[in-house]
Amino acid sequence: MADLKTKYMGLELKNPLIMGSTNLSGSTEFVKKLEENGIAAIIYKTIFEEDVQLENLELHEEMESYTERHAQMITQFPEMDDFGPEERLNNMKKLKESVNIPVIASLNAVNKSSWIEYAKKIEATGVDALELNLYYEDIDFDKEADEIEKEQLEIVREVRKAIKIPISVKLSPFYSNCLNMIKKLEMTGVDGFVLFNKFLEPDISIKEEELQIKHNFSKSNESRHPLRYIGMCYGNIREDICASTGILSSTDVIKMILAGAPAVQLASFVYKNGFDAIGDMLKEIEDWMDKRGYRTIEEFKGELAMKNLKNPTIYKKVQYFDVMKKLSDLIEGYALK
Numbered sequence: 001m002a003d004l005k006t007k008y009m010g011l012e013l014k015n016p017l018i019m020g021s022t023n024l025s026g027s028t029e030f031v032k033k034l035e036e037n038g039i040a041a042i043i044y045k046t047i048f049e050e051d052v053q054l055e056n057l058e059l060h061e062e063m064e065s066y067t068e069r070h071a072q073m074i075t076q077f078p079e080m081d082d083f084g085p086e087e088r089l090n091n092m093k094k095l096k097e098s099v100n101i102p103v104i105a106s107l108n109a110v111n112k113s114s115w116i117e118y119a120k121k122i123e124a125t126g127v128d129a130l131e132l133n134l135y136y137e138d139i140d141f142d143k144e145a146d147e148i149e150k151e152q153l154e155i156v157r158e159v160r161k162a163i164k165i166p167i168s169v170k171l172s173p174f175y176s177n178c179l180n181m182i183k184k185l186e187m188t189g190v191d192g193f194v195l196f197n198k199f200l201e202p203d204i205s206i207k208e209e210e211l212q213i214k215h216n217f218s219k220s221n222e223s224r225h226p227l228r229y230i231g232m233c234y235g236n237i238r239e240d241i242c243a244s245t246g247i248l249s250s251t252d253v254i255k256m257i258l259a260g261a262p263a264v265q266l267a268s269f270v271y272k273n274g275f276d277a278i279g280d281m282l283k284e285i286e287d288w289m290d291k292r293g294y295r296t297i298e299e300f301k302g303e304l305a306m307k308n309l310k311n312p313t314i315y316k317k318v319q320y321f322d323v324m325k326k327l328s329d330l331i332e333g334y335a336l337k
Contacts, residue, residue, distance in 0.1 A: 016285075028091075038279050039278055044092050046107065049110045092105060123164070130165055135197060149181060178229060191240070193239055219248070231305045249281070258302070258303050
């Protein structure tokens with residue numbers, strides 16, 4: 001029978017399935033159900049510094065609204081420093097203590113000092129690793145791309161110096177040269193990469209004539225972009241690469257492992273199909289491995305990575321012309337019928 005054990009950033013996983021960061025991945029009840037149904041690890045709900053700052057602002061405004069209502073109420077509330085992420089960290093610690101699978105924290109901060117401060121506090125909770133969510137909101141027309149990348153590299157470098165637990169970097173697909181950014185990040189001493197981040201993006205209702213934010217569930221064809229980059233990176237960098245976005249079936253998982261990923265992150269799959277579907281997915285991966293005689297994940301991991309192909313140009317843009325030629329021939333063939 002196939003053995004689904006794998007390693008990611010040095011962490012021993014019972015299978016390649018990791019629950020990605022969602023609003024529910026901070027719930028102990030939710031995570032326990034995931035564990036019971038076979039998930040190998042979870043990414044705890046991302047701590048966003050901007051959320052913490054907003055909560056502090058709302059709290060200060062609420063407290064200040066009482067200070068001048070009556071002379072005796074001026075000291076109704078004592079002077080208080082910002083709360084910071086302590087409540088989230090306490091919940092993270094409790095969740096880690098209540099499950100038997102690896103818990104990986106996720107962080108997105110604003111200031112360099114905050115990245116370091118939060119990372120240290122996260123490590124103190126006892127989590128197994130930290131995922132740095134390098135989301136940058138590109139709303140500044142004057143900021144150069146090189147400046148953004150230098151800032152991010154410095155952040156990762158300083159966080160790496162500050163903590164000892166494994167660190168992965170979750171990247172956006174929108175760098176000018178993503179491979180070059182990965183190579184630069186490799187030099188900071190990180191232990192893994194997650195490709196790629198999926199963002200909430202606005203839509204427009206033409207009926208209401210207003211902007212809307214809708215559920216942004218993944219589609220299976222969205223996995224092709226991370227698959228390509230994982231296939232190019234495998235064997236060319238030392239770190240593990242976890243696949244994210246568009247993992248909606250056992251077929252998607254197997255493809256990512258063939259490209260070189262030791263693990264994948266699920267989110268939309270669980271929301272759409274429920275907890276029971278995790279076991280079904282694992283069984284389908286086992287069946288596929290058994291049919292092909294693979295005993296372990298390691299035996300076929302990276303088998304179809306660019307480095308292991310006789311014709312590696314399939315990962316490169318030159319193949320676009322070959323595809324278009326075949327498509328043109330196909331269309332011409334139909335036209336002649």
